Amino acid sequence: MVKADWNSAIKQKPLCFLLCALPLVVLVEHWAMFWPVMLMVLFVGLPHGLLDPWIALKSVSLKKTSTWLFLLGYLVLSIVVYLGWVISPLFSFVLFLLVSAYHFGADWGEQPTRSRFQCIGLGGIIIALPVIFHPAETMRLFLLLTGYDFSDVMWLFVVWCVVGTTFLLYRPNKANLVEGLLLVIISAVASPFIYFACYFCLLHSYRHYAEYLPRIVSRQDFSIRFVSLLLIMTYLFFIGLFLSLESIGPVEDKSLQTLFWGLASLTVPHMFVIALSKSKKS
Ligand SMILES: CC1=C(/C=C/C(C)=C/C=C/C(C)=C/C=C/C=C(C)/C=C/C=C(C)/C=C/C2=C(C)CCCC2(C)C)C(C)(C)CCC1
Numbered sequence: 001m002v003k004a005d006w007n008s009a010i011k012q013k014p015l016c017f018l019l020c021a022l023p024l025v026v027l028v029e030h031w032a033m034f035w036p037v038m039l040m041v042l043f044v045g046l047p048h049g050l051l052d053p054w055i056a057l058k059s060v061s062l063k064k065t066s067t068w069l070f071l072l073g074y075l076v077l078s079i080v081v082y083l084g085w086v087i088s089p090l091f092s093f094v095l096f097l098l099v100s101a102y103h104f105g106a107d108w109g110e111q112p113t114r115s116r117f118q119c120i121g122l123g124g125i126i127i128a129l130p131v132i133f134h135p136a137e138t139m140r141l142f143l144l145l146t147g148y149d150f151s152d153v154m155w156l157f158v159v160w161c162v163v164g165t166t167f168l169l170y171r172p173n174k175a176n177l178v179e180g181l182l183l184v185i186i187s188a189v190a191s192p193f194i195y196f197a198c199y200f201c202l203l204h205s206y207r208h209y210a211e212y213l214p215r216i217v218s219r220q221d222f223s224i225r226f227v228s229l230l231l232i233m234t235y236l237f238f239i240g241l242f243l244s245l246e247s248i249g250p251v252e253d254k255s256l257q258t259l260f261w262g263l264a265s266l267t268v269p270h271m272f273v274i275a276l277s278k279s280k281k282s
Pocket residue numbers: 045046047048049050051052053071072074075078096097099100101103126127128130131138141142145192193196230231233234260263264266267270
């Protein structure tokens with residue numbers, strides 16, 4: 001895709017999705033979009049991790065691991081990350097941002113074209129945009145998730161975004177540039193959560209399904225029943241998390257806490273799997 005011309009760059013499916021989302025984001029009141037968008041994250045974005053067992057167990061390093069051992073490891077790692085968040089929310093949050101940036105940045109290129117450091121920089125653009133356009137609302141969400149006020153270090157996000165943009169412009173890929181531009185527009189007009197959902201579902205998760213799903217469903221070991229079981233387990237995990245949280249403030253805030261804490265717990269094992277699959281020969 002590096003040498004693609006503008007014409008094919010703007011015909012990429014994720015770009016079409018973002019273009020379709022744009023009028024909705026501009027025209028519909030954001031409070032009215034909260035629950036539909038939350039459902040989109042839960043039913044479109046969240047399940048993209050369900051392909052992880054099929055991706056991981058095909059990789060060279062885990063080929064001989066039993067499925068149950070893999071699932072247990074995945075679950076234990078998610079719980080450890082969640083407990084880390086309970087013990088030290090600040091440290092875990094910073095780690096979550098860095099790990100997410102790497103995971104998101106990899107959407108815009110990975111080794112050998114981009115180093116890990118560059119991926120973290122590129123992913124920083126995605127994370128920093130709502131901080132830049134909606135500082136008060138984003139700081140409120142960060143406070144909700146960690147109990148810490150990040151207003152004094154907001155400039156770090158600006159620096160992160162500038163570094164990421166430099167990487168994006170250096171050796172530019174036209175599709176990535178158009179995507180970046182659309183994300184800037186959406187982050188400027190949408191609330192941070194709606195912007196995140198657009199990126200997470202329409203771009204990140206779509207790419208993941210497009211890359212892995214056709215190969216996986218054609219395999220003999222793919223089972224709809226097993227995926228459904230994992231999906232039910234995931235929703236039970238989220239429902240348990242929601243019920244275990246103390247209810248202070250509106251139910252929307254509690255749902256956002258559940259969503260981001262849940263995603264943070266799943267991010268580390270999910271990232272390991274993707275890193276394994278990208279480490280070639282999987
Ligand atoms: C397989 C398996 C399973 C499942 C899994 C899954 C389902 C996964 C998923 C995964 C996933 C699904 C992942 C995700 C990730 C995500 C992320 C990584 C995110 C991030 C985010 C961020 C970073 C954000 C930020 C912010 C905020 C917070 C606020 C507003 C603004 C902003 C946007 C900036 C289970 C456990 C059942 C069991 C075992 C096996």
